[in-house]
Amino acid sequence: MRKKIVAGNWKMNLGLDEAMNLASELKVKIDNQLDTGEAGVGGELPEVIFFPPYVYLSRMLDIFHNYEGVGVGAQNVHHNEHGAHTGEVSALMLRSLGANYSLVGHSERRQQFGEDDELLAAKIATALKNGIKPVYCCGEQLPERESDKHFQVVEDQLKRGLFWLDETQLKNVIIAYEPVWAIGTGRTATPDQAQEMHAHIRKLIMEKYSAEAAENMSILYGGSCNAKNAAELFAQPDVDGGLIGGASLKSDDFFRIIQSF
Ligand code: 13P
Numbered sequence: 001m002r003k004k005i006v007a008g009n010w011k012m013n014l015g016l017d018e019a020m021n022l023a024s025e026l027k028v029k030i031d032n033q034l035d036t037g038e039a040g041v042g043g044e045l046p047e048v049i050f051f052p053p054y055v056y057l058s059r060m061l062d063i064f065h066n067y068e069g070v071g072v073g074a075q076n077v078h079h080n081e082h083g084a085h086t087g088e089v090s091a092l093m094l095r096s097l098g099a100n101y102s103l104v105g106h107s108e109r110r111q112q113f114g115e116d117d118e119l120l121a122a123k124i125a126t127a128l129k130n131g132i133k134p135v136y137c138c139g140e141q142l143p144e145r146e147s148d149k150h151f152q153v154v155e156d157q158l159k160r161g162l163f164w165l166d167e168t169q170l171k172n173v174i175i176a177y178e179p180v181w182a183i184g185t186g187r188t189a190t191p192d193q194a195q196e197m198h199a200h201i202r203k204l205i206m207e208k209y210s211a212e213a214a215e216n217m218s219i220l221y222g223g224s225c226n227a228k229n230a231a232e233l234f235a236q237p238d239v240d241g242g243l244i245g246g247a248s249l250k251s252d253d254f255f256r257i258i259q260s261f
Contacts, residue, residue: 003218004046004234005174005241006258007135008248009075009103012053019056023063025251030070030258046241046261049101049135051075054089061098073101076109077132079122091130102127103243104134105161107180117160124161128169135174135243136162138201139223142181150179151200158204167209175201175219176243182223184245191232191239194221198238227256234260 014022030048049071052060057074064070078088094102103109104127105120120136127134138157140150154177162173177197182189189197198219206214221233222243233239241261247253 002216002240004261005049005218005220006046006254006260007049007051007073007176007220007241007243008254009051009106009222009243009245010053010248011075011108011245013249014053014056016056016059019052020059020063022249022251023050023052023060026255027063027067029251029255033259034069045069046258047071048258049073051101051103057094057099058097065098071100073099073103073132073135075103075106077102077104077123077127077134079119079126081126081130091127091132094132095130099132101133101135101174103137103176105137105157107137107139107178107183111180117157120161121164124165124173128165128172133172133174135176135220137176137178137222137243139178139180139183145179145181150197154197154201155204158201159208163204163208167213170205170209170213171216173217175217176222177201177219178222178243180223184224186224188224188226188229188233189221191236194233194239195236198236198240202238225257227253227260230257230260 047069050060051073060072074094077091081090081092104123109115124134138154140153144150144153179189201219202214205217218240220241220243221239225242225244226247
């Protein structure tokens with residue numbers, strides 16, 4: 001069975017004290033939940049993954065060291081293992097720290113830093129080689145949806161960024177569908193829109209790989225997902241959880257999302 005996952009992308013937010021408070025509050029809530037055995041609405045406990053800024057990774061890994069069901073990852077990773085790349089962080093470094101995951105291809109990286117699918121494919125290769133599981137982000141912009149190109153846009157991102165992997169490698173990848181028009185706008189995709197795209201992604205994986213690969217792939221939804229709308233989104237058959245931005249910065253809200261399965 002594929003994993004249910006709720007991931008928090010903190011982006012470039014929070015000072016150290018705020019970040020540590022947020023992490024400690026969530027750890028208490030998760031501890032209590034595990035103690036009482038009280039899971040979410042549907043009785044399921046998802047894996048939780050934190051994507052803090054690089055500078056807090058080590059502290060987060062101290063807090064959640066060997067904590068079953070909680071992963072910690074980076075928001076980005078360089079496509080080389082080492083070298084003269086001032087200001088960058090490699091998958092080898094992340095792994096040596098104990099991180100398990102990295103976001104790859106978040107739309108903010110694509111838009112603000114010009115990262116294209118070819119570069120993202122190289123990042124995925126280096127991440128996998130170093131034992132870091134990539135969370136590959138895809139999603140269309142508003143004009144692309146309005147001109148009915150969204151399925152094609154996501155298909156192209158998947159084919160160029162991901163579909164050169166073999167099936168064994170693909171098992172270590174998570175996909176996040178984040179329509180750009182929904183990110184930070186308060187305009188969430190409807191459950192139907194999310195389901196439709198997730199089903200499309202799963203179909204593409206089936207066609208390229210196998211029914212088993214498609215069935216086992218965790219596909220997360222991101223874009224104005226919050227404590228109010230998470231349950232309805234997560235109830236869709238092909239939505240396996242969420243990649244949460246703004247609502248992951250408040251412990252109560254994020255924990256309610258964790259409990260939304
Ligand atoms: P928001 O939840 O703030 O819309 O951000 C989503 C996102 O970009 C997560 O990676």
